[in-house]
Structures are given as structure tokens and as C-alpha cells.
Amino acid sequence: MKSSRTLGLVMIAPAAVMIVLFFLMPVVLTAVFSMTNMTTATGISGGVYQIAPNSLITLKSAMPEIAAEMAEPRYTIDEAGLKAVEGLGLAPAIAAELRAKHAGEVFATRRDVERMIKDLTERPSTREVKQISEQFNRSVLNTRFDSKEQLFSSLDGLGFKLTPEQKETVAKTTYTGWTWTTDNFSRMASSPDMARVLFNTVLYVALVLMLFNVGYALLLAIWTHYMPPTRASIFRGIWLLPRITPVVIYVMLWKWLAWDSGFISILMGRFGYPPKNYLLDTAYNAWFFVVLINGFIGASMGMLVFSSAMKAIPKSQFYASEVDGASRWQQIRYIILPQMRWPILFVTCYQTLSLLASFNEILLATNGGPGNATEVWALSAYHTALRNYAGNLEYGLGAAMALVLVVIGVVLSLLYLRVFNYGTLVAKPLIED
């Protein structure tokens, strides 16, 4: 028996690797990112230390004199620099002329020193000018240091007398990368827009789920249940179309229907109504279409599950009820619905989770508009982390928002498993090893 267990583990190994890589890792990474202030400006892979005019503004309030001194760019033609130029392997006359004519001179900007270098008799190429000027750079301004140690040794080398605390302050204000923080969560908690987005999400999931994914799906299943088999199949086939149509084309069809120049406007124009963008006209309109678009896609799954479940109800129950004179409504009320408890629970559970995470249809139809009226949580996380006009991608905040969805999903799953009474569903078989 042991060998069969080992074999089982071996067989499950590829799947386990996949699960870890593609299911578990994204969640773990989301959790890690959510505890950072990562954005486009901080980068993902980590930062460097750069004393830039921008960071000196912050430093100025803490240590004004040192900040002012650091702000001074200096290019000094000193012996060390001249030696370094000699080592570059350029024409020897360059270093010689620099030593003879310019030793000891100090230049305020790189452009100044480069202008001087270009005036040398042996005019170096642009690339060489850049190489030479770098040898005389005696300033930390705008230089990027990979580590704190490099920054500190450079500051020491330039004669800055800083206490360890001051050094740490300099390092902190000049670090360009991301840092660990819980700010994302406090931002989410305090932002009125986040509350609005959360409300939108609850509204969206509840409306689509109740009206279409469960309600309308059940209605369709019952309708087709009482239809002749061929007609029922055709009907179900039609309802599958929104599901199997590529989502971009499907949403474009809706847009063509509802835009200013679309079908509804043309039709209403015949009755004297001016054309208008029915899709984005008001928040209510946008919601109406968002719910319809998603509902029509989502209804098919419930319809299929419910239809097959109804087929499993023994026919004898229907015959017997007809003999007893039961109406269709009574059959639905007393035979079908009581036996649909599990399928309904299953569809509710599954669709809640998928609706919580779905946003592509909304992105294509309204992009969260008008005025963020249809911005749901998943779409907002996407906009925050990956897509906005200003190009300011806030990976940390977006990850924190995604994490909230993961947590809600996990909690809901556990809740549903409890309601489902998962234990009885996967009860141990009587024949054990």
C-alpha cells in the first residue's frame, strides 16, 4: 500500500509544482507587494542611493548646511584626476595640456568643464570628453550608488563630516527604491473612493448573481425542461452564444447598440428623440448595461448546471404529480426547487467568486465610467497597478487591493464549504486501504 501512496505522490508532483508556481506564488507575491510602496517611480527590482536636487529639498529641513554643501556640483582639475586621465589610454597631449593650463581650476557644472576640454588643442571626441570630465567629478550630486556603503565612502572621500545618524538620514532621503509599509491598507481604509468602489462591487456581484446567474438561469432551465428536446437544445445553444463569443466582439456589439450613433439612437431618432450615448448617459444606464452584458454571459453556466440537475430528477415524480392533478407551478414549487438546493448553492458559490474577480467586460464597456460609477474593485486594482494615462503605476497599492479580493474569496469559499457541508460530500468511502 505504501508503494501506491508514493506512486500517487509522484504522479501528483507535476500538478503540485504547477499549483505552487501559478496558484500559490501569485498570491504570496501579491501579499509581499501589498506591504510595499512600490510604484513606477520606485521600480520593482529595488533602488539605489542618489543625492539629487529633488531629495535635497527634503534633506534641507533636517540639515540645511550639509544639504547646501551637497548641492554644489564641483569639477576640480586635480592631480588624482589628471593621473586617471593618463590611465584612459587617450592621446598623451590631452593630459599634458590639462596639467599645464588648467591644474587647480574648479568648474561649477559638467557642461562648463566639458566646454574647457573641447577647447584643448587635441580636441577629443564627444565620448572621450565625457570620459575625461568624469575623472574630475568631485561631487556626489546625481551620482547613483548601489549601496549605502558606497554612498558613505563617497561622502567620506569628499570630506563630509557626518555622524552615523546623519548618514542614515541622508541614506533614507536619497533612497530611490521601495520600502516596506502598511500605508496601502490605511489608505484603503480612509479613502472615500475605496468605500464607493467596494459598494459598487457588492452591488455588481449581487445584481448579476441574483438577476441572471442564478435567477434567470433557473428560469431558462425550467423553460427548457418543459420544451421538446430539440427545441430545448436550440434554445440552450442560443444562450451559450454570449459565453462563446470573444468578449471584445461581444462588448463591441453592445456598444454599437447603445452609443450615440448606435441602434437604439437610430431607432429612437425615428420617434424624434435626439441621439445620445445610452451606455454612458447616466450612472443608472451604465449599471443597467453592465449588469445585462455580464448577466447574459453568466446565465448560461447556471442554465446548463440546472438543466442537467433537473434531468436527474426521476421522471416518475412528474408522472405521479400529474396524475394527482398538480399544476406546472406546483411541480416547480414542490418537486423541482427542493431538489435544486445543491446546484443553486454550487452556482451561487462559483459565480460569486468569478464575479468578484471579473472586470474585463466592464473595462471594455464603460471603463468604470461615467465618473467612476461602475468602477468595481478588481477593475480599480487593475487601473491602480497596471493601467492609467499618467503612467503612474502603483504596484503596491494595486497589490493590496488585489489581496483584499483574495481574502474575501478565501473567506467566502470557506463559508460556502461550510454551507455545502463539504464533509458529507467527500465522506470517506467505506472501503479503506
Next chain:
Amino acid sequence: MTILPTLKSLTIAAAILASTSAFALAKDVTISVWAGGTGPNDTYRLDAIEIAAQQLQREAALKGEDLKITVEKKPYSAWEDFKQALTLAAEAKTAPNIVVSGHEDIAPWSQSGLIVPIEDYVDLDSWPLNGIYENLLKIASYNGTVYGIPQDAESRPMFFWKPYMKAIGYSDADLDALPQNVQDGKYTMKNLLEDAKKMQDRGLVQPGYGFYPRTSNGPDYWQFYTSFGGTMEEGGKLVFDKAAMTRTYQFFADAVKSGVTKKNHIGMPGDQWWKEVATGKAGIWDGGTWHYARLVNQEGLTDFFGNVIFTLIPAGEGGKANTLTHPLVYLLTAGHDKEETDIAAQLITIASEPRINALHAVKSAHLGISEAESEVDFYSADRWTREATERLLPHANAMPNNSDFGTYWNIMWKNLEASWTGAKTVDAAIGDAESELKSTLGDKIVIR
């Protein structure tokens, strides 16, 4: 062993040696360039690099080098997709060598190390770079370092449909004087809304078409903030002027309330908007100088000057007439071989030469980047580029290069849209913007 085989093998050896030295001189380089916001009129953003490559190859040949440059071009029509693709590619170390993007990206991209300063590779004192307008070069700099070379300049004017302006009482002389009146602050935002209303009341345009602004987020909206007295940055710190922002939000809320602008205007299909402004369905609208190219080339508005008059964005209460220039810049990305980046920098330099850049300016109706370009006959003979340069460019401001500006922009836009559509009152939108700016940017923004 005779002398012959020895000679033979020596010859072969020499031939092999010669061939390897030839190989050593031959250099095959691929330079990739991506450009955002690039439609059919803006292809010279990429093509100019290709033209430059031919020139550089010839120069190399004269120096005895066999340099072969292949230019890989990738245009992106939308900005969101482009910025997402570029930042993710750069993080994955697969960024192109050259990027053409808005100058406002310099701050965050340089801080995160995605781009390198172009002044490390080029001589800003030599032609053609020394001829580039000083203010444009400043916009392409951050932290006192020049990161990019301006690829174009532009400005964002207010457009008026002439026949409707005449129909509500403007004479030809009035219309000729309009640009100057706007500049002097005699024609204001208030007059603009009144005229838009008149056009609707006379039935010249449909309700909601009197004032027909940009349909999506964009730099244009900062011009309105400036119009109402707002400042974006001061002394290196971002500024949120509550009163000016309130007046800006209120302006759009009022436009919707009075019915001259549609509540559902934001998010409408772009193609529809273009068709409508090109055919006189809208009365007054704002846009970029580059709109001229699209209106004339793609939308069929052949008699542009007969139908449209353009001005600065009029002053609002507390502000001044203004326009915004939003130059795209050539940037060098990090993570490439130094020699490759050097070649890329040389290509950018050559592409900035007046004649080559004029191809882009004239085809796309953008403005030139140097004085010398305006002296190129091909450029100066073009009525649009000449008039737009004279009338607008001297009054142009730019968005700040600040690594936190994107955050400010997102918050500003989100709340403008909310107050526009009535999802929030203006006061609530300002309040929300303020509290979010405080919690997000802290002391990096001055709120007053």
C-alpha cells in the same frame, strides 16, 4: 616540402586573418524604438530614427567602419497600453533602446533607473542640439540633468467654429481680434460658456455640443486649472490650489448644468468626437495643435482656416490665458550595452536636425524644436505650423517633471470626472481630492 605548399598555407592563413579583421570592423547593431500616442500622422517619430541610421552608416563608412544598423520600430496608438508595456518591459530588462514618450515620464523613469541621462552620451553644445529651444530642453531635464531630447513641441489651443460665431453676432473683424482678446484677458471662460449657450439657443448646434472638450483624461485639463489661477509646482514641490481647483471643477459642472456640455461626454468613442468637430457639429472645443493634421488629413475638413479659428485657452476667474506644451522626448533606456546606447544617442542627435524634424512637424502638425527649423522653408511655408508657433508657443507652460506628479494627476482627474458627471458635488470632490492627496503624498504637496 617545397616552397609552394608553404606559400599556399601562408596565403590561406593571411586570408583567414584578413577576413577576421574585416569581421572585427563589421558591426551589426539593432536599435529598437517605441513611440506612444502615435497615429498615422506621427510616423516620423520612428522613421526619423531610420533616416538617421542611414546617415550614421554613411559616416561610419567614411571612417572605414562597416556599421550596419537595423531599426526596429513599434508605434503604440494609445498611451495607457504604451506606458504599461514599456514599464513592464523595462522591469523585465527587455526595454527598447529608444523610447518616445511624454516629458512627464522622465521623473519617475529616471528615479527608478529605467532611463539614462542623454547628456552622458551627446554633446549639447554642438549642432543640432545647441539650437534646440532652451525652454524645451529644460522640460526634457530633471534634477538639473538633461535626460531627453525634445522630439516635438505643441500647444493646446481652443478652437471655435467660425460660421457659428458669425451667426451669433461676431463680425469678421471681431473674429480676427479674438486671439488677441483672449490673450489680453478680454474674452474669458465666462464669455466662452455664454457663446456656447447662444449657439445652442439659436439651434446652430444640438444641446451638449456648444462646448465640446476632450473626451478623455489628458494634459489639456491642467490648462483649465492654470486658467483659473492654479499652479502645479513651486520650488520643486507640487501645489494643490484648492480655490483654483474648485473653480476648475465648477466650470465643467456649470457647463454640464447649463447644458452646453454633455454629462456623458467623458468616455465617448474618440472617432465619433473627431467626426463631429470636423463637420461643425460642435461649436467650441479644445485640442492639440496636432489636431490640425487629423482634421485635414483624415476627417476631410479641407477648408480649415475658413471654418475654424484658434486661440489660447481663455482666462478664467483668478487666472490668465494660457496653453500647455507637452513635448514628446527621445529617451535612452537603461540596461543596454554602452556602445549600443551610444549609437542610439547619435541617432537621436541626427534625427533632431531641422530638416528631418520638420518632416514630423509638418506631417503631424506639431511645432518645431529649434529656431533653425522655423527657418527651413518647408516648415515656414506651412501656414498652420507658422501661425500656431507665433500665436501659442510664447505663452506655453508645461507640466512639472516630478516623480509624484502622476499620483497628483490621477487624483485630480478622478475627482474632476466625478464632479463633471454629478457623481460627487464639486465641494465633495475637492474634499476627497484633498484628503487623498494628504494621505498619499504627505508633505510632498503643498495644499493651500
